[in-house]
Amino acid sequence: MTLFDDGLAATRASAPLAVRMRPRTLDEVVGQQDALGPGSPLRTLLTAAPDAAVVSVILWGPPGTGKTTLASLLSSAAGRTFVELSAVTAGVKDVRAVIEQARDRLALQRRGTVLFIDEVHRFSKSQQDALLPAVENGWVTLVAATTENPSFSVIAPLMSRSVLVRLSPLSDEHVEDLLRRAIEDPRGLGGTIEVDDDAVQHLVRTAAGDARRALTGLDAAAASSAQDEHGRRRIGLHEAERAVQQAALVYDRDGDQHYDVISAFIKSVRGSDPDAALHYLARMLESGEDPRFVARRLMILASEDIGMAEPSVLQTAVAAAQAVALVGMPEASIILAHATVHAALAPKSNAVVVGISAAVADVRAGGTGRVPPHLRDAHYPGAGALGHGKGYIYPHDLPGGVARQQYLPDELVGRRYYEPTRHGAEAAWADVAARVADLRRTSGEDQTPLG
Numbered sequence: 001m002t003l004f005d006d007g008l009a010a011t012r013a014s015a016p017l018a019v020r021m022r023p024r025t026l027d028e029v030v031g032q033q034d035a036l037g038p039g040s041p042l043r044t045l046l047t048a049a050p051d052a053a054v055v056s057v058i059l060w061g062p063p064g065t066g067k068t069t070l071a072s073l074l075s076s077a078a079g080r081t082f083v084e085l086s087a088v089t090a091g092v093k094d095v096r097a098v099i100e101q102a103r104d105r106l107a108l109q110r111r112g113t114v115l116f117i118d119e120v121h122r123f124s125k126s127q128q129d130a131l132l133p134a135v136e137n138g139w140v141t142l143v144a145a146t147t148e149n150p151s152f153s154v155i156a157p158l159m160s161r162s163v164l165v166r167l168s169p170l171s172d173e174h175v176e177d178l179l180r181r182a183i184e185d186p187r188g189l190g191g192t193i194e195v196d197d198d199a200v201q202h203l204v205r206t207a208a209g210d211a212r213r214a215l216t217g218l219d220a221a222a223a224s225s226a227q228d229e230h231g232r233r234r235i236g237l238h239e240a241e242r243a244v245q246q247a248a249l250v251y252d253r254d255g256d257q258h259y260d261v262i263s264a265f266i267k268s269v270r271g272s273d274p275d276a277a278l279h280y281l282a283r284m285l286e287s288g289e290d291p292r293f294v295a296r297r298l299m300i301l302a303s304e305d306i307g308m309a310e311p312s313v314l315q316t317a318v319a320a321a322q323a324v325a326l327v328g329m330p331e332a333s334i335i336l337a338h339a340t341v342h343a344a345l346a347p348k349s350n351a352v353v354v355g356i357s358a359a360v361a362d363v364r365a366g367g368t369g370r371v372p373p374h375l376r377d378a379h380y381p382g383a384g385a386l387g388h389g390k391g392y393i394y395p396h397d398l399p400g401g402v403a404r405q406q407y408l409p410d411e412l413v414g415r416r417y418y419e420p421t422r423h424g425a426e427a428a429w430a431d432v433a434a435r436v437a438d439l440r441r442t443s444g445e446d447q448t449p450l451g
Contacts, residue, residue: 001295002128011387015272015293015316016215016216016219016221017182017188017189017215017216017218018211018212018215018216018219018317020187020188021178021181021182021185021187021188022068022069022072023069023072023073024073025073025376026046026073027082028096029066029069029070029073030170030174030177030178030211031065031066031168031170031171031174032065032066032167032168034168035059035070035165035166035167040165041054041055041057041163041165042057042070042165044122044141045057045074045114046073046074051276051406054112054141055134055141055162055163056141056142056143056144056161056162056163056249057141057142057143057144057162057163057164057165058120058139058142058144058145058150058154058158058159058162058164058165059143059144059145059165059167060146060147060148060149060150060164060165060166060167061147061166061167061168061169061399062147062167062169062209062210062211063147063210063212063376064169064170064207064209064210064211064213064214065167065169065170065209065210065211066167066170067118067167067200068118068145070143071084071116071143071145073117073161074114074116074143080111080112080113080114081102081105081111081112081113082113082114083098083101083113083114083115083116084115084116084117084118085098085104085115085116085117085118086117086118086119087117087118087119087120087122087123087127088119088122089331090117090123090127091127092126092127092130095127095130095131096130097129097138098115098140099115099130099133099140100142101113101446102115102134102139102243102419103139104402104424106138106139106326112140112141113139113140113141114140114141114146115134115141115142115143116142116143116145117143117144117145118145119145119146119147120144120145120146120153120154121146121147121148121153123151125155125450126134128154128155128158128361129155129157130163131158132158135158135161135162136161141160142158142253144162145254149259150164157240157423157437160420161274168209169208169209169210170210170211171209172204172205172209172210174211175203175204175207175209175210175211175214176200177206178211178214178215179195179200179203179214179215179218179230180200182215182218182420183195183218189218189222191231191258193222193233193234193235194232194233194234194235195218195221195234195235196234196235196236196237198236198237198240199221199235199236199237199240200240202237202241202244203217203218203221203239203240203244206244216242217232217240217243218235218243220243221235221239221240221242221243221244222235224237224239224242224243226444229262236346252269258289260281261280261283261284262284262293262294264276264280264299265277265281265284265294265297266301266305268280268307268344269298269301269340269344270301270305270348272344272345272348273344274341274344274345275342277340277341277343277344278337278340278341279331281336281337281340282333285329285333285336291324291328291329291332291333292324292325294336295317295320295321295325296321296323297318297337298317298321298336298339298340298343299314299318299321300316301317301343302316302317302343302355303352303353304352305343305348305349305350305353306343306346306347306348306349306352307349307350307352308349308351308352308420308425308426308429309346309347309348309349309421309424309425309426310346310347310424310425311374313342313343313346316338316339316342316343317339317343319339320335320336320338320339323335323444324336346424347424347425347426348423348424349420349421349423349424349426351418351419351420351421351426352418353418354417354419355418356417357418358417359417362415367410367411367412368411369409369410369411370409370410371409372406372407372408372409372410373386373387373389373390373391373422374389374390374392374393374405375392375407376388376389377389378390378392392405393405397429400439402436402440403439403440404439404440405440407440418433420433
């Protein structure tokens, strides 16, 4: 448990640049105009009287968008006690202790408590449940920060008692403003180092909207900068590139970005765009995604979005999954790229998934019916007396290999689940399916074999 110290850490020259440059007032905050506009929950919380009832807030946004900054500003809100818990280390006992102290503070001192929980998505259900009485009764004002979609990671009762504030990635212009402020501000580099424009632009590009990443890159570049022949320290493009070895990939294997990027990957393959598919594949693999996860998704996609339009894609996907397990990274990226391009360029059909979905829907709705007697198991003693297997026609005994025979239950005769498209190889299979359906169609009680 931590009681905020009004940004004391930011006054230390040894603190990281991102900490030293943390805004001290709302006027220093860049971006997030919607979250901090007039009448917004955050602005109300920042300006409310110490004993006023204010709504709890869940801050949802990617890293480096100001969640901790807003928490720091809340720490100096007039007369309020600000307590921070980290969901990584705190347990239910810690939560209950904070709540008990907040109740006493409110009753004895008439002073409210703001409870800031960082990475609230890491709290278990029982830990989140422990917060409910305090939030509902106003003993604490909860400010919870998360990089993951709260709809998946925060329990519904807590969501319904809080206002969700979504923070957006900073624009390139906002990141550049922060960098140039840090270059000149006495809390930052204080104008002691010259920074080339192309170096600033490189830091902006590689930050991908993450202010902390941009400032950390500038900090690293400043630490490694050398004096030129005139005794001046300078950061050029080379120094910036050395400080930031690779572009910032906004990706979280366990979070919302995980689902967004794999979704974009699948939709790009489905949309027959191999370039976009390879882009998202590279983002996943460069960010540390398990290549076996990607291989599994490709196998599913091969049947869900391609199916009989190009049956060989499933073979490619299965082979890729096996090869990935044998080879491992980084070479596995080539194999996954092979399967991705094959899937992206293949003709598409969702007839298989539509068919099984319709069949499942009928079954779940009670549309099962009794198995026709001639299809029932006739191998056990007494089955014949029950009529099981009577009249069954063995297709292999027929010249064409197809019997004029009913297979669906009586209640579902005529129901069609697989409706083939005319895409790719499925056009030929559509003709086959139509011919076979004609051959096996029943006609009253006539079960005469058809050649």
